[in-house]
Amino acid sequence: MKRILSILFLATAFVAGASAQQLEKLFDKYMEDERFNYVYQKKASTYDRLSDMGGNVDIMMFDRSKASLGRQMLTLNSADKSLQESFTREVDNALKADKYEQVSIVRNGKNRVESYEKVTPKSTAKVSFIKNPGNIVVTLNLYAPKK
Amino acid sequence: MNTIDNILDNYFEGTTLPEEESRLKEYFRGNAVLPRHEIYKPLFAAFDKEKQIAAPVFEIPAEKNRKKPFPIRKSWIAAASIAAVTLLLVTLVPFKNKTGTPSGDYTVFIHGKAITNPKKARQYADKMFMQADEIIRTSYEPVVEANAIQTEMDPGRIFDDLSREINHMQSINQ
Numbered sequence: 001m002k003r004i005l006s007i008l009f010l011a012t013a014f015v016a017g018a019s020a021q022q023l024e025k026l027f028d029k030y031m032e033d034e035r036f037n038y039v040y041q042k043k044a045s046t047y048d049r050l051s052d053m054g055g056n057v058d059i060m061m062f063d064r065s066k067a068s069l070g071r072q073m074l075t076l077n078s079a080d081k082s083l084q085e086s087f088t089r090e091v092d093n094a095l096k097a098d099k100y101e102q103v104s105i106v107r108n109g110k111n112r113v114e115s116y117e118k119v120t121p122k123s124t125a126k127v128s129f130i131k132n133p134g135n136i137v138v139t140l141n142l143y144a145p146k147k
Numbered sequence: 148m149n150t151i152d153n154i155l156d157n158y159f160e161g162t163t164l165p166e167e168e169s170r171l172k173e174y175f176r177g178n179a180v181l182p183r184h185e186i187y188k189p190l191f192a193a194f195d196k197e198k199q200i201a202a203p204v205f206e207i208p209a210e211k212n213r214k215k216p217f218p219i220r221k222s223w224i225a226a227a228s229i230a231a232v233t234l235l236l237v238t239l240v241p242f243k244n245k246t247g248t249p250s251g252d253y254t255v256f257i258h259g260k261a262i263t264n265p266k267k268a269r270q271y272a273d274k275m276f277m278q279a280d281e282i283i284r285t286s287y288e289p290v291v292e293a294n295a296i297q298t299e300m301d302p303g304r305i306f307d308d309l310s311r312e313i314n315h316m317q318s319i320n321q
Contacts, residue, residue: 031254031256032256032259032261033259034258034259034260035258035259036256036258036259037255037256037257037258037275038254038255038256039253039254039255039256039271039272039275039276040253040254040255040272041252041253041272041276042252042253043252071276073275073276073279075275075279077258106287106289106290108285108286108288108289111282111286112286113282113283113286113287128279128283130279130282130283130286132282135282137279137282139276139279
């Protein structure tokens with residue numbers, strides 16, 4: 001009986017763990033790391049959300065049909081190249097695991113900005129991933145459809 | 148009979164072979180026991196009797212305090228309770244305040260240190276979001292410019308503009 005209960009408990013824990021979003025786990029992992037800066041805003045205002053356009057109204061239209069569920073940002077504060085590479089890889093893997101769709105890539109010299117999106121019936125998640133040398137930033141904006 | 152004497156001597160010295168012992172037992176069981184050997188007869192008879200004594204059969208009594216099997220219903224209740232508690236934890240954990248501070252709206256960590264002052268946290272947050280927005284905006288600038296050029300060089304639009312101009316000139320001449 002004990003064995004059955006243990007298996008059941010482990011199975012429940014595994015399902016719960018697997019269902020957690022990898023990208024959000026990454027934010028949680030590094031938020032208190034001294035090599036990073038972390039910001040979380042519970043609910044972005046309409047003005048704050050102008051950044052969703054990426055400064056370009058032609059590319060991304062501001063969507064008023066969605067309510068903000070908050071946004072968070074993680075900035076790497078380290079000149080260590082290997083750390084920059086490993087962190088970039090971790091974010092890329094998390095985006096793949098969470099099945100984000102790549103919306104755009106902008107390369108400007110050595111700078112590179114990628115944007116991703118994941119739409120589910122319950123929420124929309126938008127990610128901007130800045131991969132400029134010496135400036136690695138990930139932002140995650142979450143929205144719920146307005147009723 | 149010398150042989151029996153020899154075997155007896157060996158027997159009391161503990162050096163007899165199994166077949167010699169069998170022979171002795173056989174001899175004392177029989178009716179041809181010599182008078183000088185009669186004293187040993189009860190001894191070997193006793194050995195024979197002892198052989199017939201069977202060890203009492205010892206049955207291991209069934210365990211009286213054997214654990215009762217865990218009832219299926221109880222096991223399901225236990226399993227459901229564990230699942231419910233786990234689900235509750237999983238559901239509640241993501242909604243916890245990220246800093247544990249009462250500020251709520253903003254959570255800021257600079258170099259791993261939590262900014263607990265809500266006003267400062269907001270200032271940091273605004274500054275950092277603005278910096279990220281600026282990077283994104285400047286990155287997209289070439290795309291904006293390219294779009295502007297594309298719109299300007301659109302053949303349909305050029306033809307429309309030209310035809311409008313021609314129409315205007317014709318209307319002036321008439």
